Amino acid sequence: MEVMDKFEMEVRRLFPYVSFHPLEREIYSHDISVLPGYIDSIAHSIADVVIQPENTFQVKEILRLSKEYSIPVIPRGSATSGYGGVIPYKGGIVVDFSRMDWFEIDDEKKILTAEPGAVWWDIQKKANELGLSLRVYPTSAPSSTVGGWIAHGGIGVGSRMFGGIEENIEEIKVIDFEGTKRISGEELKFYVGMQGTTGLLVKAKIPLMDLRNEKAFIVPVEDISHAVNVLRLKTLYTAVFLSKNYMKLLNEVRGEDYPEKDILLCVSFDENMERDEVAERLWEDRFFPMRIKKKGPSIVISEVLIPVDSLPSFYSELMMKIPPGAGVQIYFSRNHANVITMIPSDEREKRYTKDWKTAFKIVKIGIKNSGKPYSTGLYLSHLSKKVLPDYMELESFKKRVDPENLLNPGKIFPSGKLPRIMKLAEIVV
Numbered sequence: 001m002e003v004m005d006k007f008e009m010e011v012r013r014l015f016p017y018v019s020f021h022p023l024e025r026e027i028y029s030h031d032i033s034v035l036p037g038y039i040d041s042i043a044h045s046i047a048d049v050v051i052q053p054e055n056t057f058q059v060k061e062i063l064r065l066s067k068e069y070s071i072p073v074i075p076r077g078s079a080t081s082g083y084g085g086v087i088p089y090k091g092g093i094v095v096d097f098s099r100m101d102w103f104e105i106d107d108e109k110k111i112l113t114a115e116p117g118a119v120w121w122d123i124q125k126k127a128n129e130l131g132l133s134l135r136v137y138p139t140s141a142p143s144s145t146v147g148g149w150i151a152h153g154g155i156g157v158g159s160r161m162f163g164g165i166e167e168n169i170e171e172i173k174v175i176d177f178e179g180t181k182r183i184s185g186e187e188l189k190f191y192v193g194m195q196g197t198t199g200l201l202v203k204a205k206i207p208l209m210d211l212r213n214e215k216a217f218i219v220p221v222e223d224i225s226h227a228v229n230v231l232r233l234k235t236l237y238t239a240v241f242l243s244k245n246y247m248k249l250l251n252e253v254r255g256e257d258y259p260e261k262d263i264l265l266c267v268s269f270d271e272n273m274e275r276d277e278v279a280e281r282l283w284e285d286r287f288f289p290m291r292i293k294k295k296g297p298s299i300v301i302s303e304v305l306i307p308v309d310s311l312p313s314f315y316s317e318l319m320m321k322i323p324p325g326a327g328v329q330i331y332f333s334r335n336h337a338n339v340i341t342m343i344p345s346d347e348r349e350k351r352y353t354k355d356w357k358t359a360f361k362i363v364k365i366g367i368k369n370s371g372k373p374y375s376t377g378l379y380l381s382h383l384s385k386k387v388l389p390d391y392m393e394l395e396s397f398k399k400r401v402d403p404e405n406l407l408n409p410g411k412i413f414p415s416g417k418l419p420r421i422m423k424l425a426e427i428v429v
Contacts, residue, residue, distance in 0.1 A: 017052035033082030075196035077148025080140040083377025089410035116147025153193025159333040174199035215273035216283035219264040238267040246327030295344040302359035303374035304366035314369035382419035
C-alpha cells in the first residue's frame, strides 16, 4: 500500500470532518490576497488534506500524523490576512479551526477563555450583554478568529490605549510535538505573531474591561505631524488617521459626503464629549475598509509598522511613491503606527504587477525609517532576520521544538525558492 493511501485511510478513520476533495483543497490553499502570476506560480501549492478538529485530542492526533508521515501542518482561522500565513507552501495538512469556537466569559474576574476558532465579534456581543468589552480587537472582528489574530500579533481597535494583542494576553495553551504547554509572560514572544510556526494555539485567556460608552469625534489635521502632536495631548481609546484620498475613495464607492481632507478619527470614553454624527458613521464603518476595492476592482495593500516618532518622515516619502488614487489609513498603538496603504488596482491588467512592486517599495521605505512589515508571513519571510530583533533566538527555539520544520514551513523563517525570488523583486523595484 502506498504511503499516502495509508495516510488517507488513517485520517478518514480518526476525524469526522475531513476533505480530500481537489476543489476544497484548492480553496483552502489561498488567503484573501491575489498575487501577480509570476509569484503565485512559486508560492502556490495545494493542500494534501483539510481537517477540522473539534477538540485538543484531535489536534494532538494531527501532529502525531504530521510527524509520522513527515507532512507539514498549516493552521488556519478565517484567512482574513493577506501575507500567505495560511498558505500550504509545501502542501500538507490544513487545520481549519472553525469548529473549535467555544468561549467562556468569567464576568467576575473579567476574563475571556476562548478556543482558536472563536470569532472576535461573537465574543464582543456576549461580553456586552454581561456589561464587559474586549480591550482590543481587529478591524476584521466580524469574521477574524482569536487564534488567527494572536498568530499575527496584531494591533487594531483599542491599541492606542491598551497596546497590541500580545500585551493583552494572560495565558495561552499550545500544542507542539513535545506536548501541551501553558505559556505566559516573556515566553509569549515565542508564539504570538509567529503564525503557528512554533506550536498550535488551542486556547487563550484574555482580560476584558468594563463596558463603557464610546464617543467618536473628528479632529481636522493639517498633516501627519499635526496628527502626532494631537495624540500626545489626548488620552484616547482608539485613534485612526484617514488621508484625504482615502476619504475621497469612501465618497466615490459609498456615495457618502465625508470631508475630503486629512482627518484624525478619535474614540474616547469621555462622557462629556458631544455627539459627532460624521465621526459616528466613520466609526461604524471601521469593519469594512475593503469596500474601496470596488474602485479597483482589485486592491493591493501594504501594511507597515512605524515608530510614532518616525511617522512624519516615513509618511512624507510614502506620499511621493504611491499612485494618486491610493488611500491611507493609520491605526495608532501606544508607540507604533500601523500604516495601511490601499492601492485600487485590477489584477487583469499589467499595472497590477506594478502596484505590487509599489507595495514592496513602501516596505523598504518603512525599514529605512526604523519600521517593519506588519507581518512577514510567507511573502516577506526574507526580511525576518532584518526586522525581527529577536530573530536568532526565535530561530533557535523553532529548531528545538520543530526540528523537521513541519509547523507551517516557509512562514517567518525563509525556506525554498520563494524568499530568493522575493528578495530579487525587492532589489529590482
